[in-house]
Amino acid sequence: QHSCKILIIGGGTGGCTMAAKFTKQYKEPKQVIVVEPSDIHYYQPLFTLIGGGIKLFKSSNRPMAQVLPRNAKWIKDSVITFQPESNNIITSNGDTIQYEIMIVAMGLQLYWDKIPGLIEGLKNPDSQICSIYGPEMVTEVFNKIKKVSNGTAVFTFPNTPVKCPGAPQKIAYIAEDYWQQKKIRDKLKVVYNTSLPDIFGVKKYADSLWAVCKKRGIIVNLQTNLLKIDPDNREAIFQNLKDPDKTFVQKYALLHVTPPMGPPSILKNHTNLTNAAGFLRVDPKTLQHEQYTNIFGIGDCTNTPNSKTMAAISSQSKVVYRNVMDYLAGKEIRSVYEGYASCPLVTGYGKCILAEFDYKLQPLETFPFDQGKEYYMMYWLKKTFFPFLYWNLMLKGNWDGPEVFRKYFNVFKRKSTESVN
Ligand code: FAD
Ligand code: UQ1
Incomplete structure (x- = not known):
């Protein structure tokens, strides 16, 4: 039997990123627990390049023990029952874990x-x-x-x-x-x-x-x-x-x-937690559960209508972190996710269109030039830079998405159009 402050379900992109953020705040052992059955953590965006003979399989994965933060407790098991009324879950080995806050990051099945x-x-x-x-x-x-x-x-x-x-x-x-x-x-x-x-x-x-x-x-x-x-x-x-x-x-x-x-079958069985399709039912802006206020969701398993990508999770992670901290401090929840998602559309060897957009399916581009075209630079980002960003910043809780760069470049954009006018 365990109990903790922050319980994270899933040690994939969303779960590992959130564990990194919360263990910076809660450093004592066992305050943050991650339930994850797999021994291996995958950087799935590289699968496309492996399929094209561009990268080796070994570059796409690392042992789970190496990517989960050291001061998080890893329970190597699957959740089989959620009991949100009594703030606990049960794993397949019969362990019960009690939580103050639960973050669900189970991905897609x-x-x-x-x-x-x-x-x-x-x-x-x-x-x-x-x-x-x-x-x-x-x-x-x-x-x-x-x-x-x-x-x-x-x-x-x-x-x-x-x-x-x-x-x-x-x-x-x-x-x-x-x-x-x-x-x-x-x-x-x-x-x-x-x-x-x-x-x-x-x-x-x-x-x-x-x-x-x-x-x-x-x-x-x-x-x-x-x-x-x-x-x-x-x-x-x-x-x-x-x-x-x-x-x-x-x-x-x-x-x-x-x-x-589709949503993981275990989640689908808990209709009090999900929408009709079986996705975790959260507020698309705050990512807080619509019925149980101490539950939050991140990544592919939620009902938010963004495109299901890792890039989306980078932006969501900041919102979930801030909203959980405000919730625990008894403050109003204010941080909002606007649906940012991105898709580096590799169109061949050495070329890629970097699509970036929001909930309204409107482009929300980081760079100060037209991203609707094929560029070598975007291919390089996808092949070399994003994997580096992932292993070294995102999984350590230090990458909140490209918003900072977008804002910086936008200042430039505005300045240059001003000077033209
Ligand atoms: P996952 O990372 O899938 O993790 C879910 C975790 O939950 C898993 O580790 C699983 O074992 C665990 N779990 C499941 N059930 C249970 C349970 N009952 N109890 C406990 N744990 C459980 N994104 C981009 O941004 N750019 C790209 O270019 C890109 N390309 C992609 C290409 C491919 C081929 C694929 C497959 C994905 C790609 N993605 C890309 C998407 C990205 O990989 C996912 O959106 C992201 O990994 C989702 O993270 P997640 O945490 O929601 O789920
Ligand atoms: C991103 O942050 C990210 O997560 C690490 C990806 O996952 C592979 C992406 O594909 C993209 C496009 C981003 C967004 C980052 C920038 C600098 C545009």
Whole structure:
């Protein structure tokens, strides 16, 4: 039996970042407890580059014990029951943990089993089915891209919320670039089948991405959802979401699948904590639970309508930290999250469009130039700088998102337009 001031559920991006922030405040052992079953902590944004043969798998992960702050107590177990009325949770080993404040950071669950044929296909090295979304199979993606010599390469986006909604098309752009460099592009059709009604949710970047696809002959089918796979015959069955009874069969030489995702099933079972879809029900501005005021949420498991990214978590972490501290001091909760999210849309080897936007799906750009274009610098940020920022600042509780830079550059922007006028 344990009790603590701050209980954090999940030791992923959100959980580890919050643990780092709170252990600076509460230094004595056991005031901050993290419940996390996994031995390994992943920097998932690198999975896209591993899939493209740009980075090695080992750069994407570290032992959990190394990234969790030393003065936080790590309980290596899963939560199975939440009892918010009595401020405690129960783990799978039967431990009860009592808390003053609970921060839920359980991420999204991948539902591979919802696509018949997918799991057996991923297990088979000869199947030409792959995915950057699972740490167990991301290393196979580049091998399978290299094996393609002709036919149709198909990339999918499911009919559910996903983490990093740009990633399913980034891997398509990188693979297409690879086949161009290998001079076999004219023997291939490259197809992106997405369940969404547009290529991207923010018009400015959608326009840029449509232009990329047009220029490079990538075929985009909107509202097209993967239903099942026949790995033996290399056939995928898709559904037209405008007319769900209509299905069609697509032969493939490569099938890259983004699996259906959703809230963790344990969270879904606790309807007092969640919305109808099973996401943690928090106020989208303050990130405080709508019913239980001593519960806060961060990251992919909440119902906030931002794009589910690590960049979003960097901005949320400051808001959760300040609001928890104010709550504990008996003050009014004032810190507000405006929905900042970002997606470095890698469009090939050495190029990337850095999308940044808010809840209203309006661009909210950091740099003082037009980010709707492809740049090498953004590619370098994604490949080299963001991983450095993550391991060295964010996981130590010292990165609150790019707001400081945005404000600084905006002063410049204003000054330069003033002088032009
Ligand atoms: P996670 O980091 O997934 O952590 C959740 C943790 O909760 C896990 O460690 C899990 O073990 C634990 N957990 C689950 N259930 C329980 C339980 N019952 N009890 C206790 N613990 C539990 N973001 C960007 O900003 N830029 C990018 O370029 C980008 N690219 C991406 C590419 C890919 C392929 C992927 C997969 C993601 C990408 N992301 C990107 C998204 C980013 O990785 C996630 O948004 C972020 O890691 C989510 O953090 P989280 O803390 O909410 O969840
Ligand atoms: C960011 O802060 C972040 O978290 C470390 C990412 O995750 C990989 C990002 O992709 C981006 C774009 C940011 C935002 C940072 C800047 C400097 C624009």
